[in-house]
Amino acid sequence: MAQEDAVNTWTKSELDKIARAEELEIATRRRDGTLRDAVTVWMVRVGDDLYVRSVKGRAGAWFRAAVARNQGRIKAGGLQRDVTFVEAKGAPGDEIDRGYRAKYGRYAASIVNTVLTPQARAATLRLVPNVDARSTSRATSHVKKQ
Numbered sequence: 123m124a125q126e127d128a129v130n131t132w133t134k135s136e137l138d139k140i141a142r143a144e145e146l147e148i149a150t151r152r153r154d155g156t157l158r159d160a161v162t163v164w165m166v167r168v169g170d171d172l173y174v175r176s177v178k179g180r181a182g183a184w185f186r187a188a189v190a191r192n193q194g195r196i197k198a199g200g201l202q203r204d205v206t207f208v209e210a211k212g213a214p215g216d217e218i219d220r221g222y223r224a225k226y227g228r229y230a231a232s233i234v235n236t237v238l239t240p241q242a243r244a245a246t247l248r249l250v251p252n253v254d255a256r257s258t259s260r261a262t263s264h265v266k267k268q
């Protein structure tokens with residue numbers, strides 16, 4: 123585990139909520155720091171990590187933007203979180219494949235297999251939460267101003 127990963131970790135609650143979500147909205151950051159329009163992707167949890175893949179492989183527009191800036195925001199399971207995208211070289215590819223099959227196996231194999239191709243496997247990103255931006259619920263909290 124890299125030193126920055128020791129600090130940038132998901133809480134159990136965050137992992138559980140995000141992993142239970144059917145899909146994840148992912149928005150990458152532009153050079154000026156603004157967010158691009160979100161795209162919807164499938165995600166899986168393996169241990170204490172969350173992974174996403176581009177069905178278009180490394181040529182996918184959102185994937186190219188994610189690796190160019192490495193920063194973005196995700197929304198899933200009622201949570202929103204700024205993240206760093208880390209290319210998952212050396213990731214447990216077979217475990218990730220099993221996670222996709224288990225989570226999305228109710229869909230036709232032709233659909234699930236789009237995230238299991240060599241091209242999709244080569245476009246796997248691990249989502250690392252940013253320390254300076256703890257998760258927030260989509261619901262707003264009402265705080266009384268003094």
